[in-house]
Amino acid sequence: MEYREFMEQIKKDLPERLSGTLEGATVDTTQVDRLQGCSYEGLSIVPDGSMIGLTMDLQPYFQMFSNGISYENIVEQIADRAAGAYADRPAVTAEDFGSYEAVKDKLMIQLIGRKGNEEMLKTIPHHPIEDMEIVYRFHVQDTEMGQASALVTNSMLEHYGITAGQLQQDAFASAVSHKPFEIKTMAEVLNELMGAEIIPEDAMPIYVASNQERIHGAGVIAYPKFMEEAEKRLGGDFYVLPSSIHEVILIPDTPDVSVMELQEMVQSVNMEQVAPEERLSDHVYHYDSKEKLFERTDKYESRKLNQEFDDKNVRPSVLWTLRLNQKDCSEKPHKGTEAPRRDETAL
Template sequence: MEYLEFVKTVESKIKERAGEGYTVRVNQVVKNNEVYLDGLVILKEESKISPNIYLNGYYEQYLKGKTVEEVVLEIWEIYEASFHSEVIKEFDLPLDLDSQKDKIIFRLVHYERNKERLKGIPHLRFLDLAITFHCLVSRGELGVSTLTITNIIKQKWKISLNELMRYAVKNTQQLFPVSIRRMEEVIFDIMQSELISLAGESPEEESDSYACQVHELIQEILEMKRVPEPYGMYVMSNLSGVNGAASLLYEEVLQEFACSIQSNLYILPSSIHEIIIIPYSNALNVQQLKSMVKEVNQTQVPREDILSDRVYIYSYQEHSFQIM
C-alpha cells in the first residue's frame, strides 16, 4: 500500500470506529526546517482541542509488518489516553498577555530553512538563525509542550518584538537552566545508560557486577581517548535537553565560561537541542570543523532537528558572535 492510500485507509477506519458525534480529519503540519507531517485529529463534538497523531511514523511501522488494524487500535488508545492527559487540558489555556508573560520563552531555528513558516510568526534574526517565541504549556515526564506565538497573538497582545525578547530572555534562562558538560562525560553517560540497560536483562544477581565492570571499562576507554585540555569539547544545552541550542543566547553564561578558560570559542551547532563548544586554537582547522558539522547534519541528525551547517566563533573580549 502506498503512503497516501495508507493515510486515507487509516482515516476511514478511525471514522468508522469513532462513529457519530466525532470529526476525524488529517491536517498537514509544518515542523522545523519545512518538514511536513500528516497529523490525524479526532475531535469530539463538545471538545475544543485534541492531539495531532502523526501518521508518517506509523507508515514506516506498517512497511515493517505492522497491520493497519494494529495501527488504528494504537491511535485510538492514544486518543482516549489524551483525555486523562494534563498536557491536553493545559492547552486549553487563557491567551491574554498577563497570564502568559511569565511563560514566554525563545527557541532557535535556521532562518532560510524556515522562511515560509517565519512569515506567520514574530521572530528576530541572529547570525544565520531566527529567534522564535513560544508559551510554555507544560513540562514533565512526557516532555516539553509549548504553543508558538503567532503574528495574530502578537497583534492581540499589542506587544513589540523587543518586549517579547525581554520577557523571553528573563524566562528562558530561568525555566530552562543551562548545562555545560565535557563531551566525554556526555558520551560516557549515553554508553553507560545503554549498557546498564542491557545488564538489566541479565539475572538480577549478576547485573550489579556487570554494571560495575561496564563502568570501569568505559572509564578506561575515555581516559585513553581524552582530548588534551586546550582542545577539549563541551556540550551546551539546557537541563531538559530539549531545544537546548537556545542556550547560545544566554550571553552572560557563555561569557563567564569563555572568561573562565580565557579563550574565544568555536561554536558548532550540533542540533536544535544542543551546541558544541571548542576553545579557540590556531591548531584547529576551521574548514574541517565546517565539514564535520555538515557531514553530521547529513548523516546523523533528523532533518527537523538540524540547526545550521555553519560554524560560529564567540569573542569574549568583544562579546560578539561571528559566522566563520
C-alpha cells in the same frame, strides 16, 4: 489508493472506532505546519465539547497500507494510538492561556536554522542570529517523555495585543530565570549520562552548552552574559559547533584547531547522526572575545584577513578572496558524535 484518498477514507471510518473520551469526536483532515521541515497533512481529532484535540500524521500508516498491512488493522491501530495520545495529553485548560499575563512566565526560546524554515518564519515572531533564528515557545508541561510546548505565532501576538519586541524581552527574562544555561566539559556530560569516565580530562578541551533539561538548549548562546561566561571558561576566543537544536559544542580557538576539520565534522554529523528535525546549521561559528563579536567562521576569517592587510596598508586581491571562498566550498564530511538527550513533544 493515493495518500489523500487514504486520509479521506480514514476520516470516514475512524469515528465509529473511537470510544471512551473520544467517542463522538470530530475527525477531519488538516494541514499541520511545523518547523524543521516537519509539516504534514493528516487528521485532527477533537472530542465533543473540547477546545483541545490532537493531530496525527498518517504517512506511516499509509506506508504500512502500501506494504500490504490490512486496512482494518491499520484503522484499529490509529484508533488505539489516538486514545493513548489523548489520555497522555497535557493537562491544560483555556484559562491557562487566556491572557498574556498568565503565559508570559512560561515563555522560552528556541534556536533554529533559517534554511528550510523560510515559510514558517513568515507566520511566527523571530530574531536573527547570523544564519539562524531565535523563535519563541510556551512551556506547557513536563512529561515522562520530556517536555510539551507550543510555538508562538503572529496570530497569538495579535490575540494577546503585544509586540514582537515585548515578546522577546519577556521570553529572555523567563528563559534566563527558568531555564538557565550550563557549560560543562564533554567528559562531565558523558560521565553523567553513562555513569562512568568516558573521556580523559586531559584530552582536548571540549565543552557542551545547553539549558539544564537539554531540550531546545542551543538558544542559550543568545542569553545575556553567555558569551562572557563562556569566554571565562574557555580562556578566550572559541568556536561554536551547532550540535543540534538542543545543544552546542564549544572549542577553544587555539593554533592547532583546524576550522576546515570542524566544518567537515559538523556537516558529517548532521548528515549521518542528527535527525533532520533537530539539525541547526551546517556552519561553524566563532566568538571574538576582544571585539565581543559572534559570527560565522567564514566571516571571521575574512574579517581577520582584511585586518591583516589593513595593518600593512594594502588591500586583498580578488585572487585571495576567491581562494578564501573556495576553501569554504571544498569541505568534505568526517564522522563525529552527539551527546544523547531527552525527547521533546511539540503541540
